[in-house]
Every structure is written in C-alpha cells, then in structure tokens.
Amino acid sequence: xxxxxxxxxxxxxxxxxxxxxxxxxxxxxxxxxxxxxxxxxxxxxxxxxxxxxxxxxxxxxxxxxxxxxxxxxxxxxxxxxxxxxxxxxxxxxxxxxxxxxxxxxxxxxxxxxx
Amino acid sequence: xxxxxxxxxxxxxxxxxxxxxxxxxxxxxxxxxxxxxxxxxxxxxxxxxxxxxxxxxxxxxxxxxxxxxxxxxxxxxxxxxxxxxxxxxxxxxxxxxxxxxxxxxxxxxxxxxxx
Numbered sequence: 001x002x003x004x005x006x007x008x009x010x011x012x013x014x015x016x017x018x019x020x021x022x023x024x025x026x027x028x029x030x031x032x033x034x035x036x037x038x039x040x041x042x043x044x045x046x047x048x049x050x051x052x053x054x055x056x057x058x059x060x061x062x063x064x065x066x067x068x069x070x071x072x073x074x075x076x077x078x079x080x081x082x083x084x085x086x087x088x089x090x091x092x093x094x095x096x097x098x099x100x101x102x103x104x105x106x107x108x109x110x111x112x113x114x
Numbered sequence: 115x116x117x118x119x120x121x122x123x124x125x126x127x128x129x130x131x132x133x134x135x136x137x138x139x140x141x142x143x144x145x146x147x148x149x150x151x152x153x154x155x156x157x158x159x160x161x162x163x164x165x166x167x168x169x170x171x172x173x174x175x176x177x178x179x180x181x182x183x184x185x186x187x188x189x190x191x192x193x194x195x196x197x198x199x200x201x202x203x204x205x206x207x208x209x210x211x212x213x214x215x216x217x218x219x220x221x222x223x224x225x226x227x228x229x
Contacts, residue, residue, distance in 0.1 A: 040222075
C-alpha cells in the first residue's frame with residue numbers, strides 16, 4: 001500500500017511569484033485535505049477536495065486554490081506569493097464514509113518565499 | 115466552534131520517566147480527538163484516536179490517552195520515556211464542516227528526553 005506522497009520536497013520562490021504543490025493520495029482514499037504549518041505552529045486547514053470539488057475551506061484568501069484529479073491526486077496553487085506564505089504545506093488523504101475521517105499525512109513541502 | 119488547547123509548548127523529561135502531554139478541547143458536540151507526532155523535517159503520524167468507543171485509548175509506541183468529558187481533556191501519557199520519543203506532539207479535533215470534516219490542531223508540544 002502506497003502512502004501519501006508530495007512533491008517537491010523543498011521550494012524557494014520570490015515574493016509575487018506563483019507556486020504549484022502536488023500530492024498523491026494513499027491507495028483507496030478519495031478525499032484530500034491541505035494544511036499550512038508555519039514555523040512553531042500547528043497545521044492550519046486550507047481546504048479539502050472530494051470528488052474533484054472543493055468541499056470545505058479554512059480562513060485562507062482566494063489566491064490559495066486547488067484541484068483534484070480523477071485519480072484523486074491533488075494540487076495546491078498559491079498566486080502572488082507573500083513572505084508569510086513561507087511554511088510547511090501538508091497534504092492528507094482520507095476515505096469518505098469513515099465516520100471519524102482518519103487522515104493520513106504526507107511528508108510535506110517546505111516553501112520558502114524570499 | 116471547536117478548538118483544542120495544548121498546555122506547555124515544551125516538556126522535558128528524563129529517559130524512563132513518565133510522559134504527560136496535556137490537551138483540552140472545546141466542542142458543542144461529541145468530539146472525535148486525535149494525537150499526532152511529528153519528527154523533525156517529517157509529516158504527521160497518527161498516534162491514537164478517540165471515537166467514543168472507549169474512554170481509554172491505546173496507541174502506537176506505548177502511548178495512551180484518556181478522554182474525560184467532565185474535564186474536557188484528552189491528555190497523552192506514556193509510562194516510560196525513550197530517547198526516540200523526542201518529537202513534537204499535536205492534539206487535534208475533527209470538525210463537522212462539509213461532508214468530510216477537517217482537523218483543528220493545537221499549537222503543539224515539543225517533547226525533549228534527557229539521557
């Protein structure tokens with residue numbers, strides 16, 4: 001069984017640029033959630049995708065957007081990068097129908113914005 | 115609204131000593147609660163979960179947590195700390211937003227283990 005994978009591992013961008021982060025869900029999972037973890041903080045929910053549609057969103061501006069593909073993999077896109085976007089971005093997959101929504105996390109993508 | 119509060123951003127214990135990491139939750143509905151561990155430069159690994167089946171929950175690596183509704187607590191314990199337990203620990207509560215819900219995390223507690 002393949003776990004959640006994310007790419008790239010690390011990324012350096014400059015302010016104002018755009019970035020795309022990728023996530024492959026665990027086998028058998030059809031829901032993907034994205035979280036932002038700033039240094040020294042707990043992860044914060046960005047949004048969730050289920051059946052290729054956004055299925056819940058946290059307190060993040062519209063320049064954070066995403067996609068889910070038919071194979072349940074997902075992308076997180078961030079436009080007009082700001083310095084505060086520097087963080088570890090975590091992807092988690094889960095299986096719909098699970099009453100407690102156990103989420104399995106990938107290793108994360110470390111984004112640095114200069 | 116649901117939330118979790120972790121008391122103590124940093125806990126230090128000696129190897130072999132009891133580990134106690136505190137988590138209090140706020141929820142207007144019966145909560146689903148989780149503890150995750152994060153090793154340096156890695157993602158989150160699920161330690162254990164409370165889903166209302168039993169108030170004492172046993173997890174991996176010898177950790178356990180007890181759900182106490184009267185105290186709105188879900189503290190994580192391990193009888194004897196090992197050097198490999200040094201990591202950051204996050205308590206989380208599942209929300210009921212959307213059809214799947216998502217997790218709200220505490221700010222984390224960094225556990226140091228002294229030889």
